[in-house]
Amino acid sequence: MSLPIQAIQAAGDRHPKPAHLRFQYGTAGFRTLGNTLDSVMFKVGIIAALRSKKLDGKTIGVMVTASHNPEPDNGVKLVDPRGEMLEASWEGYATTLANTSTTEEFVEALAEFVRSAKIDLSKPARVVYGRDTRPSGPALVAALEDGLHAIGAEARDAGVTTTPILHYLVRATNTKGTKDAYGEDTSEGYYDKISAAFKKLVAGKAGIPPLVVDCANGVGAYAVEEFSKLISDKLQLVPVNADLTTPGALNNACGADFVKTMQRLPPSLSPVLKTGQRACSLDGDADRLMYYYLDDRDQFRMLDGDKIAALVAAFIVELVKNAGLEDEISVGIVQTAYANGGSTKYLSQRLPVKCVSTGVKHLHHAAEHYDVGVYFEANGHGTVLFSAETNKILAEHQPSTPAQSTALNHIVNLTQLINQTVGDALSDLLLVEVVLAHKSYSGVEWDSLYVDLPNRLVKVVVADRHIFKTEDAERRLVSPAGLQEKINELVRRYEAGRAFVRPSGTEDVVRVYAEAMVKSQADELAFRVAGLVYDETGGDPAQRPAEFL
Template sequence: MKDFNELLSRNGRKGHKWISYGTAGFRDKAIELQHIMFRMGILATIRARVVKATIGVMITASHNPEEDNGLKLIDPKGEMLDPTWESICTHLANISDEELLNAINSLIKEKGVDMKDEANVYVGRDTRSSSDRLCKAVIDGIVAGEGSAHDFGITTTPQIHYMVLCVNTNGEYGEPTENGYYRKLSEAFIKLNGQNGAQVVSNNYVPSVVVDGANGVGAPKAKQLKQFLGNSLNMEVINDGNGVLNENCGADFVKVQQRAPKDLHFEVGKRYLSFDGDADRIIYFYKNSDDGLFHMLDGDKIAVLIASHLKQLLTSAQIADIDLCIVQTAYANGSSTHYIENTLKLPVHCVPTGVKYLHHRAQQADIGVYFEANGHGTVTVSHTTIDRIKQVSNDVTLKLLTFIDLINQTVGDAISDMLVIETILRSRGQSIQEWDQLYTDLPNRNIKVCVKDRNVVTTGDAERKCLTPIGLQDRIDAIVNKFGVHSRAFVRPSGTEDAVRVYAESTTQEKADSLAKEVAEVVSELAESVPNK
């Protein structure tokens, strides 16, 4: 390996903290991550040779505080890393410097890798102060692995996913550059909405949005997008990088706190939205003209809007037998599931929490729509479905194909999702308040219960049922029954800390709060009584 010892010496392991690769990749305090970045740079070159394609590395901690950072590896189709490689990442990240070279050579031998093969790696980073230093460590690793690094600098996470897919399809999906990304999305948006769409008010739709950029990478990228959109959409960007990343702003803050971000003059009649720190989540919100209160439209409302629009287009195109479904997790609001099944008449599939599960299940359908309640989601369309749509040539199918071009199918993308949502609202002449009135969310509450060992709690049925400790699910069922119809609760172990997450919903906020509190008390009692595994 090229200059291995020299590069290792400046990216050596400084402590003994164990860090795992999970759904969000690696994520921790930035000071803990330099050696991991170097090792993942090397691993990226090995993975690229195994799959014989370009792969990606994104340095970000998404909605986490500024002092955190992290890393995600991106596979050839722009998807998340093959789950079977997560344990390999974790192993390489946590062994000693002295063991590293032998471990790498063993992996090379096990995978049958020819290190003379080319290995191309696309690298992007968010705006955190630590990201530049950590990016250099990744590139050191790519150099040590004798690969070629293409450093895209500051990008959103979805842009790197997009560009990896583009380069691996030889440009069929799009041009593998940041400007190529803006051109593809803006051209589709303008084609659907008109070059001067911002001057046209359609019924109750006003073509103007206020974007909360979370003081992250999404803010400057939204401003760059404006140059490509021209007069097709009015866009004002706040929290544009002059403040602290994700501090009292951004999609996660709005979703969890259920209130508007800082530095916002909150007015009736305006449509607001928030990105998270790396611009892969989006949450809409507004001030209600009836009660003057904050109202939020999260991932569930977004999924319903998009799926209903796709169903309408497919029906108009007379190809309504396409397998269109929505994929949710247990955190999806019960009212959304009821509306999808009983009003939209579409199938709903529930999977465990985590985008990798949602994305995989969505890909099994002709068209799969998935959004976590936190606003992270997208639409996947199979190649055979696109071919079939192309065979039915009419005005509606041309509109449908252009609409598909507006979607970043690789991963949840706040910028792409914003353009998709604005297109649908304009086509319907709807205000955000009218969109919100599709159904009424059931009041809900999330609680975190700290425990000695989260592993004593295990779940099944897509995390909706508790398997252990024995008796916990029976206790939960008994509590839920006290609160009547439309009430439910579930628990699941945290993926990142020794805690158990409790989710509850009911017909009033008071009931939801009480239900969550009672379930949390039972979780604390039973989890603490079980010996550590």
């Protein structure tokens, strides 16, 4: 069997590549202005089908989203059969194919790719795809569908949905009817599975106070509405920023990224949130989650991904011990260099902590090496993974006391509550609420588990980010030569000082992160390191960090 070249050529000519643009498949897939992605979407349809053929007809996912980015942006990423990120080697293939200049060049590159990757074209191709609420979504999905149809893939449209639901659907579809069945392969199956587990976990607990949920004016509003129908007898979700019709509203002065970056309430929540009340923010595709509350002085207190990780990991360690399984199941946590030093210190006193390079794929892969692996980025993206061996132990373990039996049931229900395919704001939200209910914590008690070290993130525009090379999970510069030693010298001047520099993966900037015991010193250290980077590497004078002008 050969490629349907005529069909691909005819459809491809309707989706020409902009001559002046180069596309890059990164951690978040392809992501840029939505009005430039037409050719990419067509090609991704064909790439997704070939990925499915390569994997013997397993269903591959395609999600059209730009997550926390502004509304004019859009993007697309592929999802592998177990709901995980696309295999790294295929990121390079996708980049190469997306940048072919003409349809003829694309077809030639496809033929070479099929040959070199040893893809059996006689295998079936199955793809499920969805999109978020961005206005550019329908046109981009139409281009994707042209690619899928041109190569003859079996395609299933999941419609407007959250990124985590799309990941769930991929895994549920591929495990259907097997011993590893993940759940019913529908959106309803997702909602039913998670809400049922939540209700079991909070059964008998004291009434949970209502939770304000900032939906970022995105697709998470639909998910909040669906969960509300199923769990309102246990937890009242109060949606705000659920406007899906006003142009430009998506992620605008709201959402998880706004909260993390600005470290303050979304303006729309100021009239809504009461002193001491918990609230949280999703991002535009509902895979990130940030919690916060107002303290007794009405000061904003942020509970980010690090705080969520500490809360959840400590709870799971406690359950494993109470179930009598501490000798059989190890719990570990994975962080990046951006994790707050306060959280790392707290967690490392309780369980193994591993630091990896920034990016969900690195965290997810490292978490798979634990019996139970917990990972959360500080930005609120994370989940918990239970290994196949752990699930087997949980199924076969015979508890010797009622307390062990209760703890065991709680762990089993957690495996159903948590979306293990990817970070999922709604699943994580319900997980947090379970832990708070079990511990009888308000935001104040949760926040007091450890104290965050003051920190500051600064961006420096540079002529060439590629000269910056790192090691030790991006915590140490090896190039430019000698720069790390100068950073070390600065860091030594500050109590509890820590700083690192890493290049952006998408733009010509480097990011400087700094911590110190006092906020003013963290700010000072960050800008001193930023100034050092600027002076040593010839940063753009027009873009010099403001404090150094």
